[in-house]
Amino acid sequence: xxxxxxxxAAGLLAAGLTAGAAGPALAAPPDPAGSGSAFGLAAxxxxxxxxxxxxxxxxxxGPARKSxxxxxxxxxxxxxxxxxxAAPANARSxxxxxxxxxxxxxxxxxxATCRDARGGAHLTQATVAGRRLDASxxxxxxxxxxxxxxxxxxxxxxxxxxxxxxxxxxxAMQLNLPGGKGALRVASATCGRVPAQRPVEAPAPKPVKHHxxxxxx
Amino acid sequence: MxxxxxxxxxxARVPAVLAASALLAGAGALLGGCGHxxxxxxxxxxxxxxxxxxxxxxxxEATTYARLKGVPRDDAPDGATGGLVVHPAxxxxxxxxxxxxxxxxxxxxxxxxxxxVPVVQSSGDWRRVLLPSRPNGATGWIxxxxxxxxxxxxxxxxxxDLSRRRLTLLKAGKPAGAWSVAxxxxxxxxxxxxxxxxxxxxxxxxxxSPLVLPLGTHSATLDTFGGGPxxxxxxxxxxxxxxxxxxxxxxxxxxxxxxxALAKVPLGSLVFIGA
Numbered sequence: 001x002x003x004x005x006x007x008x009a010a011g012l013l014a015a016g017l018t019a020g021a022a023g024p025a026l027a028a029p030p031d032p033a034g035s036g037s038a039f040g041l042a043a044x045x046x047x048x049x050x051x052x053x054x055x056x057x058x059x060x061x062g063p064a065r066k067s068x069x070x071x072x073x074x075x076x077x078x079x080x081x082x083x084x085x086a087a088p089a090n091a092r093s094x095x096x097x098x099x100x101x102x103x104x105x106x107x108x109x110x111x112a113t114c115r116d117a118r119g120g121a122h123l124t125q126a127t128v129a130g131r132r133l134d135a136s137x138x139x140x141x142x143x144x145x146x147x148x149x150x151x152x153x154x155x156x157x158x159x160x161x162x163x164x165x166x167x168x169x170x171x172a173m174q175l176n177l178p179g180g181k182g183a184l185r186v187a188s189a190t191c192g193r194v195p196a197q198r199p200v201e202a203p204a205p206k207p208v209k210h211h212x213x214x215x216x217x
Numbered sequence: 218m219x220x221x222x223x224x225x226x227x228x229a230r231v232p233a234v235l236a237a238s239a240l241l242a243g244a245g246a247l248l249g250g251c252g253h254x255x256x257x258x259x260x261x262x263x264x265x266x267x268x269x270x271x272x273x274x275x276x277x278e279a280t281t282y283a284r285l286k287g288v289p290r291d292d293a294p295d296g297a298t299g300g301l302v303v304h305p306a307x308x309x310x311x312x313x314x315x316x317x318x319x320x321x322x323x324x325x326x327x328x329x330x331x332x333x334v335p336v337v338q339s340s341g342d343w344r345r346v347l348l349p350s351r352p353n354g355a356t357g358w359i360x361x362x363x364x365x366x367x368x369x370x371x372x373x374x375x376x377x378d379l380s381r382r383r384l385t386l387l388k389a390g391k392p393a394g395a396w397s398v399a400x401x402x403x404x405x406x407x408x409x410x411x412x413x414x415x416x417x418x419x420x421x422x423x424x425x426s427p428l429v430l431p432l433g434t435h436s437a438t439l440d441t442f443g444g445g446p447x448x449x450x451x452x453x454x455x456x457x458x459x460x461x462x463x464x465x466x467x468x469x470x471x472x473x474x475x476x477x478a479l480a481k482v483p484l485g486s487l488v489f490i491g492a
Contacts, residue, residue: 042388043420074366085438091224095238097402107313112256144321176237177312194416199368199369199370200368200369201367201370201372201483202300202302202370202371202486203334203369203416203483203484204480204482204483205416205481205482205483205484206330206417207417207418207419207428207480208328208329208330208416208417208418208419210390210419210421211295211328211329211330211416211418211419211420212418212420212421212422212429212443213328213416213418213429213431213445213448214443214444214445214448214450215429215431215442215443215445215448215449215450215452215468216401216405216436216439216442216447216450216465216466216467216468217442217443217450217465217466217467
């Protein structure tokens with residue numbers, strides 16, 4: 001209990017730092033419109049601990065990808081084989097062997113995809129408190145969960161947020177801490193639309209030689 | 218004299234007042250002396266070429282030679298656009314409305330050069346474009362997702378003020394040149410409305426103009442002219458005394474420096490002809 005109090009205090013501090021930034025700002029490092037980004041795992045504050053988005057990629061040009069064999073900095077969360085990739089108009093994050101024991105949350109694989117500003121999430125063998133979760137949950141499916149030492153909170157599946165610049169952020173799983181005191185995010189992908197191809201300047205015409213059209217003089 | 222007529226070689230059946238001018242008559246013959254492009258001669262009936270088989274058989278090609286039926290008319294003849302122009306790398310069907318009935322085919326080429334038409338309206342993935350065919354103001358819808366459709370932007374527009382007999386070239390909305398020009402006479406007026414730069418032709422004979430710039434519009438009073446379909450064009454003229462006068466069969470005759478500037482204007486650029 002003593003430890004929990006300390007953790008909660010840390011959580012409050014973290015919450016203060018991230019107040020109002022629970023969504024997009026956390027989803028990925030700041031990036032311009034017309035870029036894609038993805039990360040495997042991120043946590044802010046609370047008894048779950050804090051970790052910046054890892055692995056994280058961002059791209060406003062060609063494809064970028066990163067992998068992490070294992071993430072074990074968070075005592076409350078285990079995950080392996082975190083693979084993320086991003087290009088301006090598509091992004092994907094896949095986290096395997098996820099376990100959050102205090103929330104009785106497990107999944108063989110958690111995937112978020114975003115393509116041309118449309119997104120989806122896929123969960124493989126995911127359970128919370130022994131309950132099987134929908135493999136393809138509708139956007140922003142929220143289910144109550146009890147987290148040990150935290151109490152009743154919510155798990156949002158396939159969290160989709162439209163960002164101010166028109167991009168879409170998809171987080172396959174987001175375990176919220178009560179009172180907005182942070183969250184654990186698993187598998188997040190953000191992407192824009194295929195950049196509207198800025199039309200090139202029309203070419204100057206080339207005269208068609210020896211081609212006559214009788215015109216009206 | 219507003220009845221449709223046929224001018225042959227610019228001599229026999231053009232209005233007498235105009236035919237009286239040897240220069241004018243000569244212009245008809247010179248500008249019109251070389252006949253049609255083989256590729257476009259039979260355009261109005263649909264050529265049925267295998268490479269253009271996307272449109273239903275019988276859909277006429279939208280060329281300067283065609284008279285199209287069932288096409289929506291331009292309902293904003295004064296309307297400016299953002300300068301979007303499109304070129305079909307291969308022929309595309311032209312519909313009467315988004316997802317509607319095919320009324321024509323827009324070929325990849327016009328008059329030996331690439332087809333570029335202005336987009337005047339968009340609806341979802343559909344682009345409404347001006348067509349170079351009769352009736353004047355013919356428009357149609359093409360799919361913006363059509364295979365091979367190339368999109369570009371032109372900063373240029375051309376304005377022809379018939380009453381002031383003045384042509385102004387605008388780049389990004391700002392005047393880039395203005396010239397006194399000759400426009401259609403009272404009996405063969407230059408048609409008003411919104412049209413576009415259709416082609417850039419270098420005739421075999423450089424007189425009276427080394428370049429002829431046909432527009433997507435046609436004389437309303439001459440169904441044919443010199444063997445052609447009555448296409449209105451911008452072109453040069455050796456006798457500077459015509460500039461500022463309403464003396465042509467419908468074409469707009471421009472000074473050499475105007476022709477030089479207009480020759481650089483991308484095909485598909487809008488031309489506004491106002492009374």
